[in-house]
Amino acid sequence: MSWTETLRTGLSAVRAHGLRSTLTVLGILIGIAAVILTVGLGLGTQKDVSAQISALGSNLLIVTPGSSTDTSGMRGGFGSSATLTRADAAALTSEVTAPDVAAVAAEKTSSLSVETSSTNWTTSVVGTSAAWTDVRGRELASGAFFTADDDAAGAAVVVLGSQTATELFGTTDAVGQVVTIEDLTFTVVGVLTEEGADAASDLDDLAVIPLSTMADQVVGGTDRNSVSTIYLQAESTDQLSAANQEAETLLLNLHSISSVDDADFSINSQDSLVSTATAVYRTLTVLLTGIAGLSLLVGGIGVMNIMLVSVTERTREIGLRKALGAPPWAIRRQFLVEATVLGLAGGVLGAGLGIVAARVLPDLLDTSIVVSGVAVAGSIAIAMAIGLVFGVYPATRAARLAPIDALRSE
Amino acid sequence: MAEALSFDTGTDTDTGTDTRSAPRPAGRHGADPVIDLHGAGKTYRTGTLEYEALRGIDLQIHEGEYVAIMGPSGSGKSTLMNIIGCLDTLTAGEYHLSGDDVSELDEVELAQIRNRRIGFVFQQFNLLASLPAWRNVELPLMYGRVPMHERKQRAIEALERVGLGDRLANRPGELSGGQQQRVAVARALVGEPSLILADEPTGNLDSTSTTDVLGLFDELHAQGRTLVLITHELEVAQRARRIVWVRDGRIHTDEVNGR
Numbered sequence: 133m134s135w136t137e138t139l140r141t142g143l144s145a146v147r148a149h150g151l152r153s154t155l156t157v158l159g160i161l162i163g164i165a166a167v168i169l170t171v172g173l174g175l176g177t178q179k180d181v182s183a184q185i186s187a188l189g190s191n192l193l194i195v196t197p198g199s200s201t202d203t204s205g206m207r208g209g210f211g212s213s214a215t216l217t218r219a220d221a222a223a224l225t226s227e228v229t230a231p232d233v234a235a236v237a238a239e240k241t242s243s244l245s246v247e248t249s250s251t252n253w254t255t256s257v258v259g260t261s262a263a264w265t266d267v268r269g270r271e272l273a274s275g276a277f278f279t280a281d282d283d284a285a286g287a288a289v290v291v292l293g294s295q296t297a298t299e300l301f302g303t304t305d306a307v308g309q310v311v312t313i314e315d316l317t318f319t320v321v322g323v324l325t326e327e328g329a330d331a332a333s334d335l336d337d338l339a340v341i342p343l344s345t346m347a348d349q350v351v352g353g354t355d356r357n358s359v360s361t362i363y364l365q366a367e368s369t370d371q372l373s374a375a376n377q378e379a380e381t382l383l384l385n386l387h388s389i390s391s392v393d394d395a396d397f398s399i400n401s402q403d404s405l406v407s408t409a410t411a412v413y414r415t416l417t418v419l420l421t422g423i424a425g426l427s428l429l430v431g432g433i434g435v436m437n438i439m440l441v442s443v444t445e446r447t448r449e450i451g452l453r454k455a456l457g458a459p460p461w462a463i464r465r466q467f468l469v470e471a472t473v474l475g476l477a478g479g480v481l482g483a484g485l486g487i488v489a490a491r492v493l494p495d496l497l498d499t500s501i502v503v504s505g506v507a508v509a510g511s512i513a514i515a516m517a518i519g520l521v522f523g524v525y526p527a528t529r530a531a532r533l534a535p536i537d538a539l540r541s542e
Numbered sequence: 543m544a545e546a547l548s549f550d551t552g553t554d555t556d557t558g559t560d561t562r563s564a565p566r567p568a569g570r571h572g573a574d575p576v577i578d579l580h581g582a583g584k585t586y587r588t589g590t591l592e593y594e595a596l597r598g599i600d601l602q603i604h605e606g607e608y609v610a611i612m613g614p615s616g617s618g619k620s621t622l623m624n625i626i627g628c629l630d631t632l633t634a635g636e637y638h639l640s641g642d643d644v645s646e647l648d649e650v651e652l653a654q655i656r657n658r659r660i661g662f663v664f665q666q667f668n669l670l671a672s673l674p675a676w677r678n679v680e681l682p683l684m685y686g687r688v689p690m691h692e693r694k695q696r697a698i699e700a701l702e703r704v705g706l707g708d709r710l711a712n713r714p715g716e717l718s719g720g721q722q723q724r725v726a727v728a729r730a731l732v733g734e735p736s737l738i739l740a741d742e743p744t745g746n747l748d749s750t751s752t753t754d755v756l757g758l759f760d761e762l763h764a765q766g767r768t769l770v771l772i773t774h775e776l777e778v779a780q781r782a783r784r785i786v787w788v789r790d791g792r793i794h795t796d797e798v799n800g801r
């Protein structure tokens with residue numbers, strides 16, 4: 133009995149019990165689709181995060197408050213001490229102590245309401261220096277960015293993100309209009325270009341004002357001198373590590389800390405941020421895939437169950453085949469192929485469902501799902517293997533039946 | 543009709559004799575027997591219950607014989623046929639098939655013997671309902687590793703031989719009982735086995751179909767095949783040249799059928 137014939141026999145046996153086979157295949161199908169989607173979701177999130185990090189700018193070092201020896205590595209924002217100051221940022225601009233740092237942009241960010249005469253919109257208001265556009269790699273769609281003089285003078289000027297401008301002014305040109313932030317009237321001097329669909333939406337929803345204006349007039353109080361992040365830009369990738377070294381030495385000095393281990397700030401390159409974030413998502417993906425894999429196990433048990441039923445039902449057929457001269461291995465192969473066909477069908481259909489869902493879901497969930505060919509081929513192979521493995525016991529039982537007992541059964 | 547049955551043989555002459563040779567007269571003669579049972583016993587065990595279905599059978603059947611095995615229900619006829627057909631094993635005594643001690647053969651060798659040397663016809667037909675007639679007939683060839691293109695041809699020829707050349711593609715459910723049994727006969731003879739075993743082949747058939755099937759057996763016998771036919775109808779047994787009576791697991795009488 134050749135392989136093609138065994139396969140044909142297996143297929144016709146599967147088809148002979150359509151509903152039963154369909155339900156069994158469904159068990160595998162769901163498991164495979166779940167695995168493809170979780171893996172795809174994990175890869176998609178990793179891709180989104182690296183895209184967001186590279187959208188920050190190029191050749192950047194990101195200085196954040198908080199200890200770098202903290203294992204989380206991602207601490208920052210609220211809850212961390214406000215250890216970075218405007219003075220730190222100013223010192224980092226020095227040609228002497230930090231020659232490899234080409235540009236510095238400190239950010240002081242707060243979520244505030246921006247009002248016009250007719251409407252208001254809550255957005256993140258960023259206080260920063262004139263170098264911000266260079267450092268963050270941003271351009272203006274209309275108007276101009278504020279200047280170093282504006283910053284020095286604490287001018288009440290604002291540059292809006294494209295989405296913020298649309299929310300506040302609709303289709304009318306925002307440049308020249310006035311908005312109110314915290315009872316202070318600002319003139320809109322420019323609107324940023326859109327970053328595109330790939331990036332996080334807050335790249336287009338923000339209002340940028342001079343750092344001195346932010347510190348002294350908008351925030352005020354004891355918190356006025358702290359900044360949330362300092363972006364440092366190196367001239368080129370080659371100078372990144374030198375710039376990192378210089379910034380670290382300078383900041384340790386300024387903060388009067390003798391050991392790097394005690395540092396109250398951390399400096400990360402974009403690469404290290406990407407790898408930290410990716411590691412987190414990879415762990416999560418492995419975990420979720422494991423859970424999805426469990427459903428495959430359940431599907432495999434379904435295959436075994438249905439194959440045992442099939443062997444019992446077809447005991448007479450097995451007896452007849454043996455009487456006609458089928459050796460045990462031929463019977464075993466017949467049932468193994470049948471189980472594998474069930475697994476394979478589940479794998480192929482599950483991969484199909486996974487691919488379709490990966491097309492549809494991102495629109496509904498606002499995340500990317502990356503379906504790789506390796507994941508698809510791998511899960512089809514796994515589905516086949518599951519059919520095969522869970523078919524071994526039923527097939528062996530069939531092969532071991534004594535011909536006469538099998539023939540005599542009703 | 544006998545012309546239509548002149549097989550293109552030359553294959554599977556395991557007994558070392560030419561199956562096309564003229565039928566030998568029934569009875570004892572010099573050559574070694576095809577079937578040689580000596581003190582054959584079979585005890586069934588179901589839990590603690592034991593039942594001795596065969597109690598010391600001595601039986602020799604030679605190449606080309608046509609033997610009917612008769613006896614009342616429960617006398618052990620089917621048990622005996624299963625032993626002869628290598629579907630079951632003895633619990634006492636010896637069985638030699640064409641000189642081979644069957645008790646020494648493993649499962650794969652037994653499967654090969656059933657495939658090459660024996661053709662079975664059952665009372666229940668035992669056709670696979672999902673397969674068309676010709677695929678049912680093809681099964682022994684499939685397990686005999688006959689190349690695919692040759693198989694279909696031979697299956698069709700076998701079906702033509704039993705008069706079902708126009709029913710090749712019909713499934714068993716679309717055939718009458720008599721036609722189904724003829725498909726089963728075609729399946730039994732397609733591999734050109736030297737021994738045909740039939741267990742009450744006419745038990746489920748009307749008289750016309752019975753005549754058809756017995757006619758086919760006569761032709762097989764005329765060709766030199768060894769036939770063992772189990773029946774409890776004297777009328778059917780009368781076709782054979784030798785009638786063996788079994789009673790309570792023992793051979794009661796064993797005589798040449800005078801007709």
Ligand SMILES: Nc1ncnc2c1ncn2[C@@H]1O[C@H](COP(=O)(O)OP(=O)(O)O)[C@@H](O)[C@H]1O
Pocket residue numbers: 586587588593595613614615616617618619620621622
């Ligand atoms: N597998 C079995 N287990 C137990 N007893 C059996 C089995 N097969 C047959 N028998 C018993 O053996 C006896 C002979 O059976 P069988 O050979 O089928 O008789 P026959 O074919 O002559 O009617 C019967 O009494 C039957 O009940």
Ligand SMILES: [Mg+2]
Pocket residue numbers: 619620621
């Ligand atoms: Mg019987």
